[in-house]
Amino acid sequence: MHDRFLRACRREPTDVTPVWFMRQAGRYMPEYMAVRKKHSLMDICRTPELALEVTLQPLAAFAMDAAILFADILLILEPMGAPFEFVAGEGPVVNQPVHSRADVEKLRICDPEESLPWVLEAVRLIRRELDGKTPLIGFAGGPFTVASYLVEGGKSSNYQKTKALMWQEPETWNLLMGKMSEVIRRYLRAQIDAGAQAVQLFDSWVGALSLQDYRQLVQPHVSGILQDVMSTGVPVIHFGTNTAHLLEAQREAGGTVIGVDWRIDLPIAWDRIGPDYAIQGNLDPLLLCAPPELAVERSRQLLDQVGGRPGHIFNLGHGIVPTTPVDTVKAVVDAVHEHRCG
Amino acid sequence: MHDRFLRACRREPTDVTPVWFMRQAGRYMPEYMAVRKKHSLMDICRTPELALEVTLQPLAAFAMDAAILFADILLILEPMGAPFEFVAGEGPVVNQPVHSRADVEKLRICDPEESLPWVLEAVRLIRRELDGKTPLIGFAGGPFTVASYLVEGGKSSNYQKTKALMWQEPETWNLLMGKMSEVIRRYLRAQIDAGAQAVQLFDSWVGALSLQDYRQLVQPHVSGILQDVMSTGVPVIHFGTNTAHLLEAQREAGGTVIGVDWRIDLPIAWDRIGPDYAIQGNLDPLLLCAPPELAVERSRQLLDQVGGRPGHIFNLGHGIVPTTPVDTVKAVVDAVHEHRCG
Numbered sequence: 084m085h086d087r088f089l090r091a092c093r094r095e096p097t098d099v100t101p102v103w104f105m106r107q108a109g110r111y112m113p114e115y116m117a118v119r120k121k122h123s124l125m126d127i128c129r130t131p132e133l134a135l136e137v138t139l140q141p142l143a144a145f146a147m148d149a150a151i152l153f154a155d156i157l158l159i160l161e162p163m164g165a166p167f168e169f170v171a172g173e174g175p176v177v178n179q180p181v182h183s184r185a186d187v188e189k190l191r192i193c194d195p196e197e198s199l200p201w202v203l204e205a206v207r208l209i210r211r212e213l214d215g216k217t218p219l220i221g222f223a224g225g226p227f228t229v230a231s232y233l234v235e236g237g238k239s240s241n242y243q244k245t246k247a248l249m250w251q252e253p254e255t256w257n258l259l260m261g262k263m264s265e266v267i268r269r270y271l272r273a274q275i276d277a278g279a280q281a282v283q284l285f286d287s288w289v290g291a292l293s294l295q296d297y298r299q300l301v302q303p304h305v306s307g308i309l310q311d312v313m314s315t316g317v318p319v320i321h322f323g324t325n326t327a328h329l330l331e332a333q334r335e336a337g338g339t340v341i342g343v344d345w346r347i348d349l350p351i352a353w354d355r356i357g358p359d360y361a362i363q364g365n366l367d368p369l370l371l372c373a374p375p376e377l378a379v380e381r382s383r384q385l386l387d388q389v390g391g392r393p394g395h396i397f398n399l400g401h402g403i404v405p406t407t408p409v410d411t412v413k414a415v416v417d418a419v420h421e422h423r424c425g
Numbered sequence: 426m427h428d429r430f431l432r433a434c435r436r437e438p439t440d441v442t443p444v445w446f447m448r449q450a451g452r453y454m455p456e457y458m459a460v461r462k463k464h465s466l467m468d469i470c471r472t473p474e475l476a477l478e479v480t481l482q483p484l485a486a487f488a489m490d491a492a493i494l495f496a497d498i499l500l501i502l503e504p505m506g507a508p509f510e511f512v513a514g515e516g517p518v519v520n521q522p523v524h525s526r527a528d529v530e531k532l533r534i535c536d537p538e539e540s541l542p543w544v545l546e547a548v549r550l551i552r553r554e555l556d557g558k559t560p561l562i563g564f565a566g567g568p569f570t571v572a573s574y575l576v577e578g579g580k581s582s583n584y585q586k587t588k589a590l591m592w593q594e595p596e597t598w599n600l601l602m603g604k605m606s607e608v609i610r611r612y613l614r615a616q617i618d619a620g621a622q623a624v625q626l627f628d629s630w631v632g633a634l635s636l637q638d639y640r641q642l643v644q645p646h647v648s649g650i651l652q653d654v655m656s657t658g659v660p661v662i663h664f665g666t667n668t669a670h671l672l673e674a675q676r677e678a679g680g681t682v683i684g685v686d687w688r689i690d691l692p693i694a695w696d697r698i699g700p701d702y703a704i705q706g707n708l709d710p711l712l713l714c715a716p717p718e719l720a721v722e723r724s725r726q727l728l729d730q731v732g733g734r735p736g737h738i739f740n741l742g743h744g745i746v747p748t749t750p751v752d753t754v755k756a757v758v759d760a761v762h763e764h765r766c767g
Contacts (some may be wrong), residue, residue, distance in 0.1 A: 240582070243711055243746065250715035290667075293709055293742075294690045295723075325632075327669035328689040347670040348636045367635055369585055373592035381637075400635075404585065 088149040088218050092281060092318035092340050094361050094394035100386060101148035102419040103220070104412070105322075105368075106402030107141040108153050112409060114140045124169055128154050134205035135212060142217055144409065145416045149218050149281070150209060152274070154202055156224030156285055157232060159266050162198030163190045165233055173237065180236035182248065184255045190262050195270040203277040210278035221279030223270050225286025225323070226263040226308070227301045233259075242291050249300050260304040268308045275317050282312060283320035283342065286333075287401070290325025290344075297329055302336045309337025320363055324401050330355050345370075345400030350388050353395075361394035368399040371407040371415065378411050379418045391424040430491040431560050434623060434660035434682050436703050436736035442728060443490035444761040445562070446754070447664075447710075448744030449483040450495050454751060456482045466511055470496050476547035477554060484559055486751065487758045491560050491623070492551060494616070496544055498566025498627055499574055501608050504540030505532045507575055515579065522578035524586070526594065529601045537612040545619040552620035563621030565612050567628025567665070568605040568650070569643045575601075584633050591642050602646040610650045617659050624654060625662035625684065628675075629743070632667025632686075639671055644678050651679025662705055666743050672697050687712075687742030692730050695737075703736035710741040713749045713757065720753050721760045733766040 087101035109115055118127065118137055127133040137153040157175055160167050167177040181187055196203065209219050223229075227245075232238070234245045249256045271282045289301060305321075313319050321338025323329065327347045334341055334356050341360050343352045345367035353362045366385060370378045382397070389395045397419045403412070429443035451457055460469065460479055469475040479495040499517055502509055509519040523529055538545065551561050569587075574580070576587045591598045613624045631643060647663075655661050663680025665671065669689045676683055676698050683702050685694045687709035695704045708727060712720045724739070731737045739761045745754070 241711065241746070243714065243748075246709070246711045247714060250712065250719055290688065293687050294693075295726075296709070325667055325688070328693075345635045346632065346667070351636075351670075367588070367638070369583065369588045370592065372585065372589060377592055384637075404583070406585075 085148065085216055086218065088396060089280060089318065091394055091396045092320075092361050096393045099420045099422065100389075100391075100395055100397050102397040102416055103147045103149040103151065104141070104399050104403055105151075107145075107147060107151065108137045109403055110405035111403055111407040111412070112140055112144065114144070124155070128158060129201050131201055131205040131208050134201075135208045138205070138209050139212065145413050146420060147217070147416065149220050150213060151220040151283070152202070152206060152209065152222060152279070154205070154222070156222070156229055158199060158202065159193070159195070159223070159229065159270055160233060162193035162195070163262070163266060165190065167232070175232055176237045177233055180244075181233045181259065182244070184252065184258075187255050187259045187262070190259070192262050192265050195266070195273045199270070199273075203273055206274055206277035206279055218280040219278065220281045220283055220320070221271065221274030221277075222283040222285060223267045223274075225284050225289060226260050226267060226304045227292070228286050228288045229267070230259055230263055231288050242288065246296075249296070253300070256300060260301070264304040264308050268311050271308070271312045272315070275312070275315050279317070281318040281320065283322055284309065284338070286321070286323045289323045289333075290329060292329075294328055294332060297332055302332055305333075305336040313337055313339065318361075322363070327352075334360060340394075340396060342398065343400065348388070349385060349395075353389075353392075361396065363396040363398045365398065365400040366415070368401050368403055368407075371399070371403065371411045375408075375411045375414045378415050382415050382418050383422055386419065386422045387424055389424075427490065427558055428560065430738060431622060431660065433736055433738045434662075434703050438735045441762045441764065442731075442733075442737055442739050444739040444758055445489045445491040445493065446483070446741050446745055447493075449487075449489060449493065450479045451745055452747035453745055453749040453754070454482055454486065456486070466497070470500060471543050473543055473547040473550050476543075477550045480547070480551050481554065487755050488762060489559070489758065491562050492555060493562040493625070494544070494548060494551065494564060494621070496547070496564070498564070498571055500541060500544065501535070501537070501565070501571065501612055502575060504535035504537070505604070505608060507532065509574070517574055518579045519575055522586075523575045523601065524590065526597045526600075529597050529604070532601070532604050534604050534607050537608070537615045541612070541615075545615055548616055548619035548621055560622040561620065562623045562625055562662070563613065563616030563619075564625040564627060565609045565616075567626050567631060568602045568609060568646045569634070570628050570630045571609070572601055572605055573630050584630065588638075591638070595642070598642060602643070606646040606650050610653050613650070613654045614657070617654070617657050621659070623660040623662065625664055626651065626680070628663070628665045631665045631675075632671060634671075636670055636674060639674055644674055647675075647678040655679055655681065660703075664705070669694075676702060682736075682738060684740065685742065690730070691727060691737075695731075695734075703738065705738040705740045707740070707742040708757070710743050710745055710749075713741070713745065713753045717750075717753045717756045720757050724757050724760050725764055728761065728764045729766055731766075
């Protein structure tokens with residue numbers, strides 16, 4: 084079994100540094116666009132055979148050391164009672180954003196085994212197809228991150244409504260975060276039960292919070308999810324962007340691996356997180372749109388900085404952007420595998 | 426003379442902590458909206474009497490310890506040869522974004538004394554009107570921040586075009602940053618010559634860069650501006666958002682005072698910046714839209730954390746948002762002045 088990725092999660096030595104990329108199955112790949120021509124994003128998520136096909140595309144094209152389930156962090160919203168749709172050019176739009184205590188009370192703590200069976204079926208299909216050759220990562224959004232879409236009604240630049248709810252009605256906020264976190268916990272557990280060999284919590288937007296707000300209003304909920312999921316023994320990647328001020332608090336909340344964005348120097352981040360954690364990151368995803376020689380050079384510099392210390396999983400600092408050339412992805416993945424420190 | 430603010434810039438003891446707010450003259454004030462009903466933003470900037478009127482509005486309404494010139498960081502673009510306009514709901518739109526070497530070569534290193542005389546006249550008018558009662562802060566945008574509007578054609582969420590230029594054509598980038606920085610340096614010098622008693626460099630978007638990119642491609646230019654402006658002896662505030670990973674590099678570039686956003690704990694930031702610098706910040710601006718008691722409580726907590734150490738200028742972590750209630754602004758400003766540590 085090709086187990087570089089899982090060994091690195093446990094900080095065990097590996098022959099070379101494992102690599103996978105967030106959003107590695109996506110719009111930058113012609114194979115993916117061919118599927119998207121015939122099927123909507125939601126159709127792909129809801130059809131296990133399509134999710135399987137798309138999940139495997141980057142493994143066929145590049146020497147990725149892990150597969151990540153093709154899905155979306157917002158899938159839990161519909162069974163919770165908050166349907167949304169993807170609007171071209173706008174991103175996700177939640178039909179009835181949540182603003183009041185009554186709105187939050189109406190949200191259902193759904194059971195993902197019942198309400199998202201197609202995701203779990205996709206996990207089983209992918210595991211069967213991979214046949215132990217490449218490990219499969221499952222994932223969910225973090226409670227703040229998913230709640231921000233629910234409260235704002237979609238993407239936001241400053242999370243004004245989310246913060247207003249958090250500060251104006253802390254009890255409503257805690258009820259919302261509690262419901263969200265219980266669904267996320269169950270969802271990650273269900274993916275693990277279905278065969279996911281690691282899971283990542285994408286708390287992508289939590290970096291918009293001050294350290295104080297994170298600690299008081301978000302961390303206890305994230306901790307509840309992560310401590311439970313970690314007790315399964317499966318590696319848990321705890322990821323956020325813009326979190327250079329939150330690293331210690333995120334580590335306290337939990338995770339076997341801490342995922343950092345491109346902003347912070349990875350060795351500095353690892354020093355702060357401490358030796359008992361693996362680390363994932365952190366090339367600027369836009370570097371994949373730079374000249375390929377530069378993307379490769381920067382990747383090598385990053386690997387040299389880490390110096391081959393066990394526990395580093397090479398990744399981008401956030402998802403691949405749609406304009407990324409596939410040749411640069413290939414060049415960087417190969418460069419990571421060919422790299423020898425020194 | 427009411428000199429709390431200037432004393433704090435020099436880390437001298439003050440009776441109470443000085444306070445002013447970024448964008449303190451702005452859309453949240455009915456007095457400002459009354460002027461905007463009759464005049465466009467550009468009209469206000471270009472008419473010294475209107476700029477004076479608007480600059481003084483927050484001083485009449487609140488006990489602010491500093492005035493900040495009413496202007497916009499993009500004003501230098503038109504005399505450089507890159508006109509722009511403010512489009513409702515979209516923000517600034519640059520008519521012909523800069524993409525190539527030829528575009529950058531065409532940019533003029535203008536002389537703000539000649540090309541932006543109305544800004545300097547506004548500075549003189551405001552100084553005369555303030556008559557030594559409140560110090561006046563001048564300002565400019567940082568070269569990366571202003572360049573990002575020029576290259577993207579407006580606001581951006583990920584600075585993809587700006588980073589592409591930076592990485593694909595580093596010589597063109599350095600030419601652009603060099604021209605930009607020389608104009609910014611002259612512009613800040615001209616504001617000081619006209620009477621500004623302190624200046625702030627708003628490098629607001631520089632936190633989108635990795636530490637490595639900041640050091641290699643931006644810091645030398647920022648340093649060139651700040652070291653020259655600091656040699657005048659006037660306090661220089663060096664501000665950015667999302668810079669928890671850049672604080673040491675920003676300090677090295679220069680500034681008498683380092684301005685930090687709300688994300689990082691202010692005492693942690695100050696420890697990292699070191700005792701030879703004053704610090705400005707850092708309440709989350711959206712807290713001014715929370716219940717006023719909470720905004721006041723959080724302000725007091727911040728002041729208690731600092732413990733009255735000389736060199737703290739109370740401010741928000743970024744500009745006031747338009748939906749801010751004026752009563753909360755008043756409550757926070759007064760609470761800062763009434764606060765006694767311990």
